[in-house]
Each structure stands twice: as structure tokens, then as C-alpha cells.
Amino acid sequence: MGNHCLAELSGVSKRFGDIVALDGLDLDVRRRELLALLGPNGAGKTTAISLLLGLLQPNSGKATLFGLSPLLLEARRQVGVMMQDVTLPDELRVREHIDLVASYYPNPLSPEQAMEMTHTTSFADRPYRKLSNGQKRQVQFAMAVCGRPQLLFLDEPTVGLDQQAREMLWATVRQLVADGCSIVLTTHYLEEAEALADRVVVLAKGRTIASGTVNEMRALVVRKRISCATALPEELVAAWPFVDGVHRERQRLDITVSNAEAVVRRLLASDENLLELEVHRAGLAEAFTELTQEVAQ
């Protein structure tokens, strides 16, 4: 393992009975990067993270955390974790939850510092049961960062957050990466990955089907979207070469194409009154959909 790699899965397979959750997966998390782990439900994202955290053991292959077994405390003392499906005890107050988790680390932030960083100071003394779902996620984020981790696992961190809280969390995440922390993010919000990730790994059926920067992922997808105001019939355009799909919204046609230049030329030639022509590159959402659909087929 290179010195720049903080966590690694090497040829890891994991089965649950007859179900293959991971199939020879290779995955590495590098220093000072935000890695977004994407994939449809059942792709193996949670299993991969559970192996890196030592919660599961691989059937074959190897998982390492800071070059050590993830089962060792020495490895996990450099890690912060925010899991998706956790219901913390209602009776403890916010400050107490953070104080308890901070006590597991050698050199943690004080609860006050962690709360300030995660914008949770205003409900520091409130019992956990009296928080909204979004505030509970913010507290779990504070618990994840309070140990000054070098590597942070965030599993669907912004589910339940309002727009303002989501943007504050994104800002904190960006600051953590700027300060040298590496982050593994799993999310269903593709715009979140698009906004934050240095690198994206797309999993499907327990394997990596694509990886690279957000721009590289977009480039993998040849499809583009053309939008214009035209009187051309939807059925006519749908029958043209390189057209994958057509959708009419009043005067506007949205056309998904595999060769934008050819279709634009034909559009202009067929309708001299055509207006408001726009060509969009595929976003991460289109890339993700196309990649995972290919695997499903």
C-alpha cells in the first residue's frame, strides 16, 4: 500500500448466504481527498464501508485501515464515522453524546469546539429526543468529527437536513478536506457528490464499474441533451438517427442524443423558425444512470 493511501480493499469478496455483496472489489482512499462512493441500492457501498471499519470480515481479499487491520483500535483512532441508521439514546444531551465519543480519541476537540464547527452549539444542552431529525444528523456529524479524524466516513450525511444546514455541512466538509482530512462519502444526492467529490467510484453488483473525477465520469457518457423551441413533431424527431429520447414540454423539445452535432444540424435544417437552442453536457446524474443501467442490462 502506498503511503498516500489511508484505507484499502484489495480483491475483496463478501457473500451473505447465496448473495454476492462484493465481488473482488479493489478500492483505495487517498490522503486529502473526498471520495464519493455511488451506486444503486444493493450495489455494495455499505458492505464496503463496513469492511473498512472492521464491522464485517471479507470471505476473501484484504481490508486495511492505515496499513493495519481495521479491527485494531490503533487504526480506528484515526477514523470518524457517521452512519445512516443510528438512533442514539434519547436521554443524553447533545454535549454529553459528543463528550462520550470524544473520550475514545487520544487528542479530540472539546465538545464546544466540535459543536461550533458543526453549528450545533445552540442545542448543546437539549436532550437528544427533543431534536428534529435534521438536528440529530448534525449531532451525529459533530460526533464524527470530534476525534480530529484523518479519515471520515459519512454515510448519507445530509438526509433530513434543510438547505441551510446542508450547505453548512458541505462547507465544514470542504474545510476538513482543506485541513488534510480524507473523506469517504456515500450519498443518493448526486448533486452532493458533484459539489464535493474529488473522485467518484461507482459500484454496481459488488464491483467497480467506473471511477475518476466528476469530469471524467461525465466524459464517460456520450449522451448530451438538446433543448429548443420548435414546432417539429415529437414522433418525427424521435425517429432520427442518434436520438435516444424526446420529451415535449409545451413549445420546447428536450432531446437526449448520442451525437449532438449531427442532430443540431438536422434540427436547424428542418425548422428555420427554431429558437432558444441549448446543448447540455450530461451531468453526474445522467452519467450515473447510464452506467448503472448498462450493468443492469
Next chain:
Amino acid sequence: MSTIAMPVSRVWGAYLKEARYESLRMLRTPAFTSPLLVLPIGIYLFVVMAAGGMLLNPLAAAYYFTGFSAFGVMGPGMFGFGMVVATERQEGVLNLKRALPMPPAAYLLGKMLMAALFATIIMTTLIVGGVVLGHVRLSAGQYLAVAAVNILGSLPFCAIGLFIGVRASAQSAPGIVNVLYVPMFLVADLWFPLPKAAKWLSLLSPAYYLRELSLGVAGLTYHVPPAIGAAVLAGLTLLLTALAVRRLARVG
């Protein structure tokens, strides 16, 4: 790759915080803890008043006192572990703690210390009740010995609760704990002597061995030698804890 050492003082601090917050949680849940703390002394005082002059016999008084001591310390361990561990497993708390760098035994030790704290409170109330109303005539040393045995004696019941908690769902754990808890004290000869034909049933209950151990350390008449009682309770604790820890490590 470099690793980060944790100073020993901070490791101890983590154990203490786990125990502190576990106890705080329980004390902030009066609906859960009040029955555990109030029932033993409440029923004891009721029985003492109902028994009237019968308890002027010092042996009878000690019999009830030690019996209710064993009954009292069963609850915090069995319910505190059985229901709480099952709930925390189901709600993902245990998984989170396994992923975090929590010292390995802190989760169990925190709950054991919580059970010991509750056992201490229960023993204090029972001693006061025994001295004031129960006609119990033991020396301070005997009281201390009985209290210490019962506080330590909460551990086998923690192990039973833990064994249930790592296997049962949050919904089924209370039922399973109750199904074991009630017969366990009823057949243990704690509150009233069993008929001779049914005496053998008491051998099946850990609470019986704990009461016998209390009688033994207090220098009173016993039926099970203290060494055997201690061995049975220690063996049960180690066996069930080992099985539960093995399952926790594998499955969570």
C-alpha cells in the same frame, strides 16, 4: 503507516465516561429504573409487616433479608442488559460503537458498573429497612459482607441479561427477560420456603446460590457451601459473557 497511541489515563477516562453516561441515562428514565429500585424495598417492607412477630426469630429475619437482597440485585443486570443491549443492537448504536475506537470492554463494563451502582442503592435501602423494621441483627461487618456479595452477585444476572440482549430483538427481549426473571426468584426459595418435594427446583436458579452465599459470608446457616455457590455464579458469568462477547464480535 504511523499510528496514534492513547495515553492510559485517557483509556481509563473513556471507561469512566461510558459508565457515567450509562448510569445517567438510566437515572433519567424513571419509568424503567423506579421499579428496579423501589420494588425490592417495597415488597420487603410489606412482607416484614405482614410477617409480624415471626421475624423476631433472628434466623428468619436474616433469611428474608438475604432473600430480598438476591431478588433486588437480579433486576438491574437482567433488565439493564437484556432490554438495553437488544434495543441498542437494533437501533444501530452498538454497530456505531464497534466502528468507533471505543475501548473493547467499555461497553460491557459501563453497563456492569451501572448495574453495580443500582445494586449498591438497592442494598443500602434493604439494609436500612432491615435494621429499622426487619428485626435483622447482623454486625456492621456482616452487613458489609452481604452487601459486597450481592453487589458482585449482580454480575451473573448481567451475564444472563447480556446473553439475551445479544440474541433477542428489542421487541422480544422484555418478554424473554420476564419469563426467566419471575420463575428464577420464585423457585429460589427467596421469599418463602418451597415444599420439600420442590426443593430441587431452587438448584436451577442462580438467585438461590447468591442467597446461600450471603448466608455463608454472614456466618449463618447455609445449605450450599460458599465455595460451591461462588463457583456456580462465577462459572455462569464467565460462560454466558464469553458466548455473548463472541457473538457481539462476530455479528454485532
